[in-house]
Amino acid sequence: MSRITVAAIIEDLDLRSALQSVASEAVDVELLGMGSAPSEISGVLEDPELDVVLVHTELQRSRYASVIAELQRQRPFVGILVIAPESDAGLLSSVMELGARGVLLQPLSLDEFQARVDSVGQWSQGLRQFSGGTADERGRIVAVAGARGGAGASTIATLLAHECARTGTVCLVDADLRKGSITYLTDVKPRRNLTDLAAVATELTGRNVREVAVDAEAGFSVIAAPTEVEQADDVTSSAMTQVLNQLRFQYDLTVIDVGSTLESAQAAALEMADHVVLVVNPDIASVNSARHAMNGWERLSVRPANAVTVVLNRADRKREVQSSLLQRVLDRPVAVTLPDAFAQLEPAHNTGNLTQTKGGSIRAGVVDLARELELVAAPAATSRRQGGRRRDRGQAAVETPMAVALFLLATVLGIQVLFAATCVVFTRHAATEAAREYAVSGSASAAQAKAADALPGWAGASPSVRTGAGKVTVSTSIPTVLSIGTDFRMRVSQSASYTPEARP
Template identity: 35%
Template sequence: MTTRILPAAGDADAARALSALLGQLPDAEPAAPLPDSGALLDTLARLAAGSVDELPEVVLVHERIGPVPALDLIREVALRFPAVGVVLLSSDTGPALFSAAMDSGARGLIGLPPSYEELAARVQAAAQWSAGVRRHLGRPADAPGGPGGRVVTVAGAKGGVGTTLAAVQFALAAAAAGRRTVLVDMDLQAGDVGSYLDVQFRRSIADLAGIHDISPRVLQDAVYDDRTGLALLLAPAEGERGEEVDDRAARHVVTALRGRYELVVVDCGTQVTGANAAVVEMADTAALVTTPDVVSVRAAKRMVRMWERLQVRKAEDTVMVVNRWSKHTEIQPSLIEKITKTRVAKTPVPAAFKELQPVVDAGRLQDLDNRSAVKQALWTVAGELGLLAAPADPAGADGPQAALPGRDTAGGGRASGAALAVRAAGPVARLRRGGGDRGSLGPWPRRGREG
């Protein structure tokens, strides 16, 4: 059996040495080393989108990988892609690191510099373990694969641009389309998701920060199931508790959520912290909300450039949502796209504060009228982002699409133009760093399937 090996090493010299050694292994099919954690997770996700059988049997993680620390990266790979055997390469092979690596989900530890014999033995053991897991799964060729739920982050260029409004409406649109959705408030010191939806709950994301093994039961206790159909993981009521949620805790919580929900929508607020930067980095889609004025557009450009410097996300892989737009605005979406180098959503959200004021003041954003131009625009943007994709419903008109704004459910008549636009948007290509078409999903050719 040929063993497909995917190495990840941040150090160029280490990557070359590892590639040379892997090339000597019998029955091995090593891919070119990946330079960072983002590239590794993206590659695995693209491969898993087709079938678990397209994933490599073995992933090698060098201790100097970044920006996600090696043990955190191993934990995320093990949770999202359980049929892959992960092996850590480290100069420290002591019992403490060995125990920590095993707790994170690694299948072996190789000392640096690696010897041929040790590398061959660990790769073979991890490959045999991977093959056993895949036999145990017994997944048929046409069964759905994939890395679990999709993560979408919504951040604001500055305060007051409508970040939480957009995040809430995106989540409501996805839930109305029949997708199992959780909305996470990652604005840790000033989160208002609960206030916008008239929800008070004793638990918050801070209660999960110190838990290393987030079981389904623990997650269920922290998440509030709202009558809108959304699951909510709120920010702590005491802002100072937000410091308990660091980047490692944020990755751990979001990874646990994506294993349980189809869609994870995260309100990241307007400040860059270690926690929300980690979530933006691991997100499938990152949206940045701005308004068409000089101050906000400058803030949006500043945010995008900061993400790039921190190696969180590239500008071209960020979707800009323009809020409070009008055709008379001097700064139009095309100019914002040119200034920020981002991808601007095709549908701008109109300035219509009178529509919003009653429901915002009442803390009942879910009651925004279906005829609202703001709601129709935001739900259309949700369609552009692929958040409304759901399995075809044999029930026809009574399926998830019946809940979209503008639907004439009483008489079975036509939906409004905005609702039709939402439906027409359908699923779009996942906006990933380095993402390509289905013809370039990974370093190996797609394997044929029997039957």
């Protein structure tokens, strides 16, 4: 038999001394450490080879029941023995309900200590060996709760399990014990249900889980809720804890539909879950139910409000209740908003298999939820798009100066064309005035002076005037936007006819 390692949480110094003495005489038993609270021996409790933890019922700093529950949640494969000054049927029943493996009575005797520790230590080692996993390989648990009945928790849990089944092994558990609907939504017909696992919770193995879980066509397993309403009482908090601990080592992800009620089994599931999703509808009654649920979870130390992911289902812009109002009331951000688009679900919902739902805004919202909970990674296409954006940014950095230069050049050319067209108009007017003056006076210098008066000052250098038979031609330079020298200035010429007037 391999050596069994033991840790103890005891405040009584006399009991500590007695335990140390007994452990030193026991065969193949090693006492790794003792403390008054789990925090004092946290390093020992995290040892992957730890087999048994002893918890004294006479703790003053904390309730021994809370210590056992915490150990069960953190180290499900470690056996727990309770040390008590005296035993009765009520104590034994209560500690077994909490998940402990038995009771050691004070004063401690070597024979009883050896027998109990050997039994529980072998159970712990065998369970670890059978499961073949360590704490680092444990799967995650996501609990989906509805603010009230009909909020859509079962629908979201089913679609979430289907989405995550593409990347790993997933089990969908219907923990809405009195009105479960997962079997209908996934189109499975199980012969056993959660009650069968609860019946063997203290000796649960992976084989028991495989006998109860049913594989859906969509690629995930389903554990159904009790078929008879009175069977719900058989699923206790301890049984739920044992079942979920086993599922952690059987599946990469366990999605639990806990419904909208809070019984001991649902409370255990909410406490053990890595993520809790609360589904709320956009109406005041649902918002108030969500607030009461979160306050109740916090008062009962089931789940702190800041560890709840809020999902707004059936959202619509026409509704008075929007995500901003929900955020103010619950004092929690709305992680994901799903639209009011039941038409996308209706065909699959009516046939009893939600996994056949086609792509759409609801499917996209569930994918966003899976990413928010870090259950699935962002697709590779996202990285390619990001790489494309980086390339686009580099290309834009090169092309922007070129675009600015081309824009400035086009602007300069446009202004230059405007100057040229304006000069043509004024030069034509100057030619007309010069022709009229030359027709009257017959003086070329007078005609040139008249042309100069007709041209505005910005229209280039002094105009030149040429006279011929019945025509006067005026030529002037076109002003340029950029000064490039007079040798490169363009000129424009306009002519006007005249008839010499008779002179006295």
